Amino acid sequence: MSDFGNLIGLFGLSIILIKIDHSLPIPKHIAIIMDGNGRWAKKRFLPRSSGHRQGAKTVKEIVKAAKSFNIPVLTLYAFSTENWKRPPDEVSFLFDLLFNFIEKSFQEFIDGGVRLRVLGDISKFPPRLINEIERTVKESAANKDLQLNIALNYGARQEIILAFKKMAAAGITDPTQEDVSKFLYTHDQPDPDLLIRTSGERRISNFLLWQIAYSELYITDVLWPDFTKADLETAIAHFQKRQRRFGGL
Ligand code: IPE
Ligand code: IPE
Ligand code: MG
Numbered sequence: 001m002s003d004f005g006n007l008i009g010l011f012g013l014s015i016i017l018i019k020i021d022h023s024l025p026i027p028k029h030i031a032i033i034m035d036g037n038g039r040w041a042k043k044r045f046l047p048r049s050s051g052h053r054q055g056a057k058t059v060k061e062i063v064k065a066a067k068s069f070n071i072p073v074l075t076l077y078a079f080s081t082e083n084w085k086r087p088p089d090e091v092s093f094l095f096d097l098l099f100n101f102i103e104k105s106f107q108e109f110i111d112g113g114v115r116l117r118v119l120g121d122i123s124k125f126p127p128r129l130i131n132e133i134e135r136t137v138k139e140s141a142a143n144k145d146l147q148l149n150i151a152l153n154y155g156a157r158q159e160i161i162l163a164f165k166k167m168a169a170a171g172i173t174d175p176t177q178e179d180v181s182k183f184l185y186t187h188d189q190p191d192p193d194l195l196i197r198t199s200g201e202r203r204i205s206n207f208l209l210w211q212i213a214y215s216e217l218y219i220t221d222v223l224w225p226d227f228t229k230a231d232l233e234t235a236i237a238h239f240q241k242r243q244r245r246f247g248g249l
Pocket of ligand 1: 034035036037038039040078079083094199224
């Protein structure tokens with residue numbers, strides 16, 4: 001967006017940016033609820049679609065930033081099972097945006113070592129989008145630098161139900177916590193150490209309910225389209241100051 005737009009964004013904020021301490025551990029998995037695209041647009045008297053378009057630019061920046069900070073796994077919540085309730089034209093705009101994002105931006109990520117995984121059931125998405133996603137997942141399968149999970153038509157409750165159905169099919173009648181974890185979309189990945197939500201809402205919105213049992217939460221008022229590499233660094237630095245006890249002393 002324009003400098004003018006950024007100026008307005010800045011007036012709404014009073015954040016202090018802090019740096020990563022390289023002597024301390026960084027999160028192995030960061031999950032982000034990318035929220036606030038609509039409000040970003042509304043503040044600028046623009047259609048919601050402009051907010052989503054700007055939000056897609058933020059996705060690009062944040063993937064690159066996560067890679068530069070050596071974060072092994074990044075999960076982005078892009079479309080929830082509840083987002084179908086939005087007007088059909090907004091839903092199809094989001095699909096088009098996703099298609100363009102994967103088609104235009106992803107090659108650069110693949111070349112840079114990013115591996116794509118989808119969390120969620122994309123079978124009801126437009127066929128050409130499904131093809132594009134599946135092609136990219138395959139093409140990036142051997143990459144090892146950053147595991148990028150995009151949550152698409154994702155709902156944590158649906159994921160947990162699916163896991164129980166898969167366990168039943170596998171004959172597991174007395175499941176352990178490890179069994180459940182093994183049947184989730186994130187089966188071979190560490191649970192998120194850090195969960196970030198932008199735009200100030202203090203809720204989880206059906207995201208990774210099982211996996212975030214002990215995640216550190218970081219909620220910022222910054223709207224997703226305004227979220228920068230410096231904001232991500234600040235979130236990581238806050239995480240580094242937290243004392244995680246996991247129920248102990
Ligand atoms: C997040 O921004 C993007 C999606 C959920 C797809 P929103 O569209 O939810 O933006 P707000 O919450 O209306 O500001
Ligand atoms: C959560 O944002 C879903 C995504 C970011 C994809 P929403 O904007 O849909 O969440 P609610 O409706 O405010 O809970
Ligand atoms: Mg929202």
